[in-house]
Amino acid sequence: ADKEYVTGSSDVPVPLPVRLWQEEVHRPGVYDLEIDTSLLSPGQCADTIAEKLRQAPYPTAFQKLSNPSSAALEPF
Numbered sequence: 001a002d003k004e005y006v007t008g009s010s011d012v013p014v015p016l017p018v019r020l021w022q023e024e025v026h027r028p029g030v031y032d033l034e035i036d037t038s039l040l041s042p043g044q045c046a047d048t049i050a051e052k053l054r055q056a057p058y059p060t061a062f063q064k065l066s067n068p069s070s071a072a073l074e075p076f
Helices: 018-027 041-056 061-064
Strands: none
Touching: none
């Protein structure tokens, strides 16, 4: 089955399906940790993650998201 890939253009560099996917997978934007992998080396990223795991944040992002009354679920 030949499938065409959606590609960007000079007018719309990020195709609509890609933009919609990016928005949905990050909604509502609650994370335990955010890392800019363009600024850190793989080792630095691993160290940052390990430190966050040692801190054992509570409640975690998943716990916040599982609570229907959580302010984390409010729309942007």
